[in-house]
Amino acid sequence: MSLTHAPAGAVRQGSLRELNLALVLGRIAAAERPPSRADLATATGLTRATVSAVVEDLLAGQLVSESDPAPRSGAGRPARGLVLADQGPAGLGLEVNVDYLAVCVVDLAGEVRHRTVHRADLRPVAPADALAQLVEMAGAARDDAADQGLTLVGAALAVPGLVDDAGLVRLAPNLGWQDVPVPALLAEHPPLIEQVPGVPALVVDNEANLAALGELHSQPPGPSSFLHISGEVGIGAGIVLDGALFRGVRGWSGEIGHLPVHPEGRPCRCGGQGCLEQYAGQEAIVAAAGLVRAELPADTATARLAELAEAGDADALRALHDAGTALGVAVAGVVNLLDLDTVVLGGGYAALAPWLCPPVLAEIGARVLTAAWSPVTVRPSTLGAEAAAVGAAGSVVRRIVAQPAGWLARAG
Amino acid sequence: MSLTHAPAGAVRQGSLRELNLALVLGRIAAAERPPSRADLATATGLTRATVSAVVEDLLAGQLVSESDPAPRSGAGRPARGLVLADQGPAGLGLEVNVDYLAVCVVDLAGEVRHRTVHRADLRPVAPADALAQLVEMAGAARDDAADQGLTLVGAALAVPGLVDDAGLVRLAPNLGWQDVPVPALLAEHPPLIEQVPGVPALVVDNEANLAALGELHSQPPGPSSFLHISGEVGIGAGIVLDGALFRGVRGWSGEIGHLPVHPEGRPCRCGGQGCLEQYAGQEAIVAAAGLVRAELPADTATARLAELAEAGDADALRALHDAGTALGVAVAGVVNLLDLDTVVLGGGYAALAPWLCPPVLAEIGARVLTAAWSPVTVRPSTLGAEAAAVGAAGSVVRRIVAQPAGWLARAG
DNA sequence: CTCTATTTGTTCAGCGATTGAATTATTTGC
DNA sequence: GCAAATAATTCAATCGCTGAACAAATAGAG
Structure with a gap:
């Protein structure tokens, strides 16, 4: 029936800004070339005044940055292009598969900024040990990300099996896992993630699902x-x-x-x-x-x-x-x-x-x-191999793009 | 990824009211027993003041009405229950099937207020003739609805076949229809529908789809x-x-x-x-x-x-x-x-x-x-027989419930 | 029968966010 | 060098939500 997808809860005064932040940021993310504030105003239907105010918030929060003016024909003051920031929030993607472990970091624009793959037969390895190794790789990824000015705001783990809402891996037949409480096992390691409202610290999901998401957001x-x-x-x-x-x-x-x-x-x-x-x-x-x-x-x-x-x-x-x-x-x-x-x-x-x-x-x-x-x-x-890891990391940053207000509230 | 379903376009000052009208009306529609304004406030997260203002609009627009106070234990001023109006907008459901024509009218609450079924083998009948007969039945339905204080705001036609976006019936094999331009054929008859912003005058859809919608909204x-x-x-x-x-x-x-x-x-x-x-x-x-x-x-x-x-x-x-x-x-x-x-x-x-x-x-x-x-x-x-016709009519009124602002703008 | 506690619903000043028009800024083309 | 054109900002006005105070209406206690 395709009714309007209204926000689930109450629409308060402040939601207005939240929704428009998401709207404008989403447009910037979806645009082929860096749009100007004026482009965004016509594209979204908001006034230029509102777009300017919204963009100011996004700039202050390190979610977008101004790029070189896009070449344009004709007269008039040149526009300042807006692009997703290459610093700021980033997503951590993790993958345990039958024959490799993979970790990657994806920034707001969807670029893979870090990638590590460790090839090994994981079937004889105990789940806790496999996850411990993954955490070690993730630690290095976090440090590398920090050096690039990126803050990890959430992680997603891809597993070749059935996962329930709580992150319990019910069954991963080809990996030999059964009822593995991933969040509990990972909680034993020091956290790598900076918590942001609206972004879960850890999501565990099926590898096929996350690979599909990676494909969805690929360029x-x-x-x-x-x-x-x-x-x-x-x-x-x-x-x-x-x-x-x-x-x-x-x-x-x-x-x-x-x-x-x-x-x-x-x-x-x-x-x-x-x-x-x-x-x-x-x-x-x-x-x-x-x-x-x-x-x-x-x-x-x-x-x-x-x-x-x-x-x-x-x-x-x-x-x-x-x-x-x-x-x-x-x-x-x-x-x-x-x-x-x-x-x-x-x-x-x-x-x-x-x-x-x-x-x-x-x-x-x-x-x-x-x-x-x-x-x-x-x-x-x-996407090539380890598509699920990339998709996993991408799913994290997509949340920031969809709900920038949470990150902005944190980052001031 | 289940991101927030934000409204597609710009969120302007007025959208705020539109969204909250839909939110409150949706709650009233979904409630098991008539909720009070206070119930709605706690359920939606809005303040009682806002809910009162929103409900006032809905009452003025004949979308809801006040019912007898629901019996409640304990002290306190008795609440006034709110129910979907039994007058006001209604949906027209139409169905052409292999062995019958059906027409029905469904009100906001989902009640079937009018129903006509004409049994006949439609396979030898030309599409234009079948539709003409359906329109005749619909005219009687409109008059009956008007007597009950109902205004038809849209129609949906169920067909056992493939329909494209424009309402063209590409193929209805068991009916023998092929490339039947239903909207064009119906446009030759005088309109029965009062146009309302946000509600299409006519939707043509697959019978199985509309029957499923009927099931979705059944009580x-x-x-x-x-x-x-x-x-x-x-x-x-x-x-x-x-x-x-x-x-x-x-x-x-x-x-x-x-x-x-x-x-x-x-x-x-x-x-x-x-x-x-x-x-x-x-x-x-x-x-x-x-x-x-x-x-x-x-x-x-x-x-x-x-x-x-x-x-x-x-x-x-x-x-x-x-x-x-x-x-x-x-x-x-x-x-x-x-x-x-x-x-x-x-x-x-x-x-x-x-x-x-x-x-x-x-x-x-x-x-x-x-x-x-x-x-x-x-x-x-x-739902029994003719489920698709009921579902079709229901799909129309669901649009009003999902987007009450359109109707209110019209009804003043 | 009266008074109090309790819950419902309304009123109103305050405020945040958007709007629209006017203004400023910066470039191209003549 | 000036006019036209486009981009972005400023600011008073307005709309709708909030929160608190207030009015309304009932049950139960004494």
């Missing part, structure tokens, strides 16, 4: 609704609708890996039968290509497949085609259901996209009722 | 996220997320009928194979139950099936069980993907729910990863 800006599929050992999807991640009632949306593609087919460890994961998961593709998994570490399986396919290996090509077809059946269902026009292949699928896209598109063409009127785009993710 | 209030499945000849779904209908990028979401449940199964008229519709659509169930369709008008097929199942007919029971299993496979996929906890069976499925629910629940239990932690409810729709 150049893409569509505001799409399906992002992370194909690893498991297959997870992040659903972005109208520029917002859709989490589901309990935050467990996106379990596309267990969509039935052959209802009477192979049994799956989830208890169902014929789940997508059994046909398009990393292990299924590897097995179908005739590779022996024991000789192939998890983190090189995808690269090896791409190599073989590149070389024209018939088994690998057939395996990828079959996986793409299974994926296409599932994606066609999702597209029929949600009417999305963009599907992004991320995670391990990104490197395999040249071979996966054709069969996926074929299934969509055959099965999607509306494909005749408007085409569906299937493309690889623009 | 008593249910969950704010659910999947509503309309099982007729085709199978459509309305997806309600966080109290809002999700329409998809082009407004064509919900095509659950073409979710593949047996990818190498029966060919479907959509061009795909093994679509749900081929296993759980009305015609498929009728055929599986051994009934001859020619002897069975479309509008009695469901009733006849229920009758047979009630009587213990083995063929009917088996047909319903198989259909329920196919439906369950599809629903399990949706639940995995969207993490919904409520599925409503509407349309023809409502009457068949006693036999469909068990196999659907069985498939969900077997296939949904998270079902172990929190159960999924599957239940029949509370």
Whole structure:
């Protein structure tokens, strides 16, 4: 029904300023080139007087800074361009995955200002030890950020599993985690975050969700609704609708890996039968290509497949085609259901996209009722590896952009 | 990411009042019993002074009225309860379906104040003629509404097919419509609607979407996220997320009928194979139950099936069980993907729910990863037949509740 | 029956934020 | 060098919320 999305609570006198701060800052963030105050006034519908006042607050709070005047033709006083500050608040992104730990820092503009990746097989490592190592990496990241004039205002941790509202990792099957109380474990380490009203110090979320957010905020800006599929050992999807991640009632949306593609087919460890994961998961593709998994570490399986396919290996090509077809059946269902026009292949699928896209598109063409009127785009993710960590850090700074008042109240 | 849903445009001085009018009116609409001004103040966080001023506007604009004081224990001046007005703006709901035309009027409180249904096979009738008849029924509805002190501020038309943004019915296969420009056809008749800022005079939408909206606003209030499945000849779904209908990028979401449940199964008229519709659509169930369709008008097929199942007919029971299993496979996929906890069976499925629910629940239990932690409810729709018309009319008045300022500007 | 405690609703001065017009600042083009 | 054009700021006016005081209306105690 798309009613006005009014603020949930009361709209007080001060909310007015809060909302306009967010409005103006959001415009600056979304603009292609640095807008002037006058541009912002016409874009937002506010008067120039109000925009000036709002911008003054944003400048004082280190959220935006003035850039060189954008070249403009014609007469008149030159405008001063406004850009997101490269100092001030920043977000900390953390990721624990099967074969690596990653930490990164993203500034307001979405730039990655720090990045550390530690490759290791995390499956035999106890959760507390893995998190301790991550905290150590994060400490170095914090120091590096501070040197660049950045203040970490929040952290987000990406995990390949189901996470509940409290940050408890219910189940991360491929990592071997079960009921891991991440916030409690991290609370034992000294804090790295400067608390800001409106920004949670720590968010724990599914890796597929955060990777989708990363894709949403990547440059150049893409569509505001799409399906992002992370194909690893498991297959997870992040659903972005109208520029917002859709989490589901309990935050467990996106379990596309267990969509039935052959209802009477192979049994799956989830208890169902014929789940997508059994046909398009990393292990299924590897097995179908005739590779022996024991000789192939998890983190090189995808690269090896791409190599073989590149070389024209018939088994690998057939395996990828079959996986793409299974994926296409599932994606066609999702597209029929949600009417999305963009599907992004991320995670391990990104490197395999040249071979996966054709069969996926074929299934969509055959099965999607509306494909005749408007085409569906299937493309690889623009972010590379560790997309979830970048997305995680980005999700933190997006909160500042969406609610600058909290930061301003703190920073004076 | 669930950022604050800020108003899209500029927040001007007057927006403040607009937003608080909507906030207070929304609370009155959502309240179980008539709230007092003091109740509203504590519920919204506004001061009593502001609430009084806002309520004064709402009273003057005929959007709310004062009711008998709610009995309360303890001392103190008795409160005056506030309820949505039973006069003032109302919505017109229209529906063209395969075997009937329906018109209804719903008031602010969601009560159906007028209802007309005309049963007839609409397939041989030209779209313009069907719409002309609908307009005639709507004229009578308008007069009846006016006698009750109601003003029609908008209309919504439910159609069993794909509709684009402009109201063009691209395809309604079971009705035989293709590229029918509904707004243009209706514009030839004298207007029945009093234009109000913020309320479109006519919205054309998919029947499944509007039925889902009807379910969302039915009393008593249910969950704010659910999947509503309309099982007729085709199978459509309305997806309600966080109290809002999700329409998809082009407004064509919900095509659950073409979710593949047996990818190498029966060919479907959509061009795909093994679509749900081929296993759980009305015609498929009728055929599986051994009934001859020619002897069975479309509008009695469901009733006849229920009758047979009630009587213990083995063929009917088996047909319903198989259909329920196919439906369950599809629903399990949706639940995995969207993490919904409520599925409503509407349309023809409502009457068949006693036999469909068990196999659907069985498939969900077997296939949904998270079902172990929190159960999924599957239940029949509370609204009866013509749910889409009621939902359509309700969608109009919900706009007034969400944006009362438009109506108030008009009514003075 | 009267008085007090209690809760509801209104009145009013004060204030913060936006507005719109006037003013200042800075450049291009003639 | 001057006029036109565009950008940004200043300032009185206005709108709507706040908070506190006040008026209204009832239940219960004595």
